[in-house]
Amino acid sequence: MTSPGEPPLSAPDLIGPISILNQPVSGPRSARRRHNRTFAHVHLVVELKSSAVTPTAVPVLQRLEALLGMRKIVEAADLIRLAGWTLHAFSARGFRRVDHWEVAPGGWLPLPEASARRPTEEPVGHLLKILESDAARSIAQARTFSVRLSDFHGNHADVIVRRVHRARRPAIELDLRGIWTRSDVEDLKEAFSERLPVVRTTVTKFQYAAGK
DSSP: OOOTTSOOBOOGGGSSSSBTTBOOSSSSHHHHHHHTOOEEEEEEEEEEOSSOOOOOOOHHHHHHHHHHHHHTOOTTHHHHHHHHHHHHHHHHTTOOEEEEEEEETTEEOOOOOGGGOOTTSOHHHHHHHHHHSGGGGGGTTOSEEEEEEEOSSSOEEEEEEEOOOTTSOOEEEEEEEEEEOHHHHHHHHHHHHHHSOEEEEEEEEEEEOTTO
16 A cells, blocks of 8 residues: 555556556455545646647637637647647536646736636636736747646646647646546546547556545
């Protein structure tokens, strides 16, 4: 068993027919107990197809597309599209509070006002407000978009979206911390697959929650 002081685990059996996210529910008692354990940290890499994100019928994402055209953010357009779809996927899983976000180069982006931090509002809406403001200039040449999102139950996610050369496959890195079940991780993977051209999602590191 993993003690609280041990570093995050990394092993070759994190993916495949039998892995931390796909373990048998029958068999020895120790295997069943391991299957039910929760995680304090999970690191995932979401690999995407190199093609651009396809159009959507979601109104808030349609507004994002329209603003990208109006503001002529050409260099970072694909990056902001991926960021918007990523925010929308997390929002669907209850992560709607923006604790910090920034672009590089460009620096920190203005946080949503405290009065606007309500569960009914989506982070994509706050991103739209930035694109509508003078702050949009700071993301015009951005190569990475980073954000920390929180739900309202003590869990948070650190996300990095990178703009890469078209010859390479773009990827999104996620660090999930708090108390995460396998079901939580699978639901998030499904939310990404429903919105983004996902090739594969790989768990590269994980750490069990203490005493769970």
